[in-house]
Amino acid sequence: MAERSNNSSSSARPQYHHFIPRFLLRNFAVFKHPGKITPKTSSSKKKSPPVPNRLNLLNLETGKLEQADVGHTFGFVDMYRDFDVSEPNQYDLEKRLSRLESDTSEIFRKAKRMHDAGKDEVQLSRKEKDLVRRFLFIMLYRNRTQAGRYEKSAEDYDSNDREFMLAYMNEKGFKRPRDVWFANIRAFLDVDLSTEPQVWKKQIEQRAFPHDAQWFFNNVQMSFLAFCTPEEDADEFILTQNAYSIFEGPNSARAWTDYHIFAPVSPKLMLVTRSFLLPSGFEEDETNRKMLLEATKSMHEVPEMSGSCLEDLPVAKARNNYTKVVNGKIELLHTKMSRDKHFFYFRFFPIKNLHVQKINAIFLEEALGTIAIVYKSPASLSRALEFYLLDDSLRIKQMYRAPPTNVFENDVWGKWSEDKAAPYLQLLERIAKELGTTVVTKFTLIDPGRASLGSALGTVQTDVYGKLGGTASTLIYDLDQANCLVQLVIKSDSMTRMQSKDSRDVMRQNRVELISSLPPRRVWLFVKQLRDLSKRNPKTRQLLPGQTSSPEGVEDAFANAYNVFKPNHLSRMIYKVADLETFTTWHPDVGLVRNFRSLEEDGHHVMEEIEMVFDNPGSIRDCGIKAIEGAVRILATQPCPPRHAIDTNTVYGFLSDEQLQELWLRNGVEMTFDTIMKDVLGESELQELKHVMFRHLYRVEFGGRVRG
Numbered sequence: 001m002a003e004r005s006n007n008s009s010s011s012a013r014p015q016y017h018h019f020i021p022r023f024l025l026r027n028f029a030v031f032k033h034p035g036k037i038t039p040k041t042s043s044s045k046k047k048s049p050p051v052p053n054r055l056n057l058l059n060l061e062t063g064k065l066e067q068a069d070v071g072h073t074f075g076f077v078d079m080y081r082d083f084d085v086s087e088p089n090q091y092d093l094e095k096r097l098s099r100l101e102s103d104t105s106e107i108f109r110k111a112k113r114m115h116d117a118g119k120d121e122v123q124l125s126r127k128e129k130d131l132v133r134r135f136l137f138i139m140l141y142r143n144r145t146q147a148g149r150y151e152k153s154a155e156d157y158d159s160n161d162r163e164f165m166l167a168y169m170n171e172k173g174f175k176r177p178r179d180v181w182f183a184n185i186r187a188f189l190d191v192d193l194s195t196e197p198q199v200w201k202k203q204i205e206q207r208a209f210p211h212d213a214q215w216f217f218n219n220v221q222m223s224f225l226a227f228c229t230p231e232e233d234a235d236e237f238i239l240t241q242n243a244y245s246i247f248e249g250p251n252s253a254r255a256w257t258d259y260h261i262f263a264p265v266s267p268k269l270m271l272v273t274r275s276f277l278l279p280s281g282f283e284e285d286e287t288n289r290k291m292l293l294e295a296t297k298s299m300h301e302v303p304e305m306s307g308s309c310l311e312d313l314p315v316a317k318a319r320n321n322y323t324k325v326v327n328g329k330i331e332l333l334h335t336k337m338s339r340d341k342h343f344f345y346f347r348f349f350p351i352k353n354l355h356v357q358k359i360n361a362i363f364l365e366e367a368l369g370t371i372a373i374v375y376k377s378p379a380s381l382s383r384a385l386e387f388y389l390l391d392d393s394l395r396i397k398q399m400y401r402a403p404p405t406n407v408f409e410n411d412v413w414g415k416w417s418e419d420k421a422a423p424y425l426q427l428l429e430r431i432a433k434e435l436g437t438t439v440v441t442k443f444t445l446i447d448p449g450r451a452s453l454g455s456a457l458g459t460v461q462t463d464v465y466g467k468l469g470g471t472a473s474t475l476i477y478d479l480d481q482a483n484c485l486v487q488l489v490i491k492s493d494s495m496t497r498m499q500s501k502d503s504r505d506v507m508r509q510n511r512v513e514l515i516s517s518l519p520p521r522r523v524w525l526f527v528k529q530l531r532d533l534s535k536r537n538p539k540t541r542q543l544l545p546g547q548t549s550s551p552e553g554v555e556d557a558f559a560n561a562y563n564v565f566k567p568n569h570l571s572r573m574i575y576k577v578a579d580l581e582t583f584t585t586w587h588p589d590v591g592l593v594r595n596f597r598s599l600e601e602d603g604h605h606v607m608e609e610i611e612m613v614f615d616n617p618g619s620i621r622d623c624g625i626k627a628i629e630g631a632v633r634i635l636a637t638q639p640c641p642p643r644h645a646i647d648t649n650t651v652y653g654f655l656s657d658e659q660l661q662e663l664w665l666r667n668g669v670e671m672t673f674d675t676i677m678k679d680v681l682g683e684s685e686l687q688e689l690k691h692v693m694f695r696h697l698y699r700v701e702f703g704g705r706v707r708g
Contacts, residue, residue: 019143019241020074023105027112027266028239028374029070030056058373058381063427065378065434073372074241093182096189097138104135108265115229115269115348122227124318126342129225130193136244136263136273137219138188141212143245150181160477161211168209184208188216194339197221219273223261224280226315228270228359231350236267236380240363241370248362249275250297250306257296259308262359267376269348270359274315278308281316283328298487309394313355318344357387364388365396368424369415382435385428389441397425397443418445464559468521468570478519482526485515486533516572520562523571527555527578534582554581557692560685564677569624577697580616606654613699614659620666620698627676628669635668636661652702663700670694 029052054067107128114122124132149159157165157177165177174180187207191200197217204213230236240246247258261273274280277293293307300306321343323330364384367373375381388396399421415421421443429441470478492511496504515523528551535547555578562570621632640661652660669676673690681689694700 020239020244021101021105022070023101023108024265025055025070025073025374028055028376030054030376032067055374056376056378058375058431059371060367060373060424060427061371063430065431068372073374093185096186100135100138100189103131107132111227111346112266112269115227119348121345121347124344124346126339126344127194129344132225133220134188134193136261136271137216138185139244139263140219140261141188142185143242146181150177152177164211165209180209184212187213193220223273223275224317225346226272226274226318227346227348228272228313228315228351228355229268229348230356231352234379235353235356235383236376237264237270237356238360238363238381238384239264239374240367241372242366243363246362246366248310249308250300257300257306260310260313262362267380272313272315274313278311282325282330284330305395309358310355314351315349316347318346320344357384358394360384361388361391361394361396364428368421378435382432382437385432385435386437386439389425389429389432389439392442397421397441399443399445401445464556465521465524467562468524468559469519470521474521478522478525481522482529485526486529489530512572512575515575516568518571520559520570520574523574524555524559527575528553531578531582553578554692554696557688561681561689564627564680565624566626573624573697576617577692580612581696584612609703610659613702614662617697619662620669623693623698627680631669631672631676632665635665640664655702663702666694666698666700670700
């Protein structure tokens, strides 16, 4: 049950490092079965009682219920050894972590001892509480995922913070991401948490990678600790390889919200880190808490599905000896007690079967891809498996079928791709039946080729998305980023609604520049989300009468002709045409109609039409298609029809010379478009692009729309 570092190449003796420390594994230990009866002897010496040193586990590699030795379970060979340094003591970091584990083990043993003795709570000093905090974060931070992230070279480092990481390495003189990881862990070990938070926050910011320093601060300061214990005797917590790095909350490629982080202490005791976004047992500042919670949910793709499945977990902040509660609010006692004299009283909160099994289900969901699941009693494992396999309320067990085209790589849907997840669920179902259940697994199979990934996209057009450089590995992140753009547009429009037109125009231009700098595939998803949102009731998100959720739009013409656009122009064109098309669809009375009456009656329509025909799309001279821009330059050298040739009684009489020339250029390009583009586009792509360019974006007539 051990893994070996890819860096193991030295002749020095390898060392085994536990993801889950042995002092915690021992709390789940059982005796070896079937066991051996030792005959009594006449020795007068008293022997120590036997100590269990085996673990009941479901081996996910062999698919069998087995037993394993405590000392060789959930570990990794040479995790912290630096094979590129010449220092004689290459295990310094492991030794420091061992000291941390040793110190923390005394605190956990005290908590378990008090719980097993039937006590209602355990008392911890501030120093002990801070030590537990440090231990829990480092357990979270040093997990196998983080280790794999930092094992890569600077050239191969591909996490979302790549640019920041490489800049930080250059600034600090680090050669490898692994050096940053080691330095960060040392900083987390060294920071003095006995000082005020604003003091130690500066310390950690000076020594650790900024993103991870902020993560450490948020983890320690934006949550509270609470102990939970099963209310029913038959219930127990299970233990997985990654149990100390699992959180509960919505997750996306861009960000996550960790409402709860778990730390199993024993089968009967769970230490939970709970976000202050959720109820903490006190009514203090509840209005602001709820506002922050809703704001946090709104950052996710589907806010109404971004809450916590454990929001009603019956836990509360620990009481202490330096505050009191008055009318549900916390007030400081009038004492001059120093921080080192502070004590905290942590209750053991009994939780019902539903909460126990929800936590176990989260563990089982995340166990896919690991090597084993540890349990104390077969009956408790049976209960956990049955709940997990039957549950259809937690949005878990969602498998992804590989797309039917070769646009996406086969392995990019992660561990929950059908080829990986289905065997895992089948294994759990088989074991559950061996343990006496009759469970039949409930799951969801999502076909990404025809999947609804957020209400704003509908059918995923994998072929078009693939043409723009998208893969399945980028889709979820791009959808999340596209949703953020939608929120940006909504908020910026709301903020400038009461401002002057000039101010709104400046804001819109800045927005165009921002969006134009983004990858075309992301902008393509964004305009589809924005259009879909405009078709829905803002409160219920249901489609409005007469609307459909079809994702096709005018932007597809540009996406399909992606190869004819100059670099950095396609995103701008996709956004402009979709923005203009959506606006005119929902504002049919804006602009001019064919039956122009008079300037007095239709003057405001003239200004609206000028904005839609000329100002918003800009000039065809800057359409981003090199061949078209070349043709425009040639046409521009030819004389434009004189103004006196225009009937001044028509709407064209209101246009400037520049605007008249723009229309003339557009007409000229439209007439020669087929000839210009026939060698670079197929016939269907050519005609689609031509229609969208000259009927939606660079319109060739002024005042040509018919109202109603």
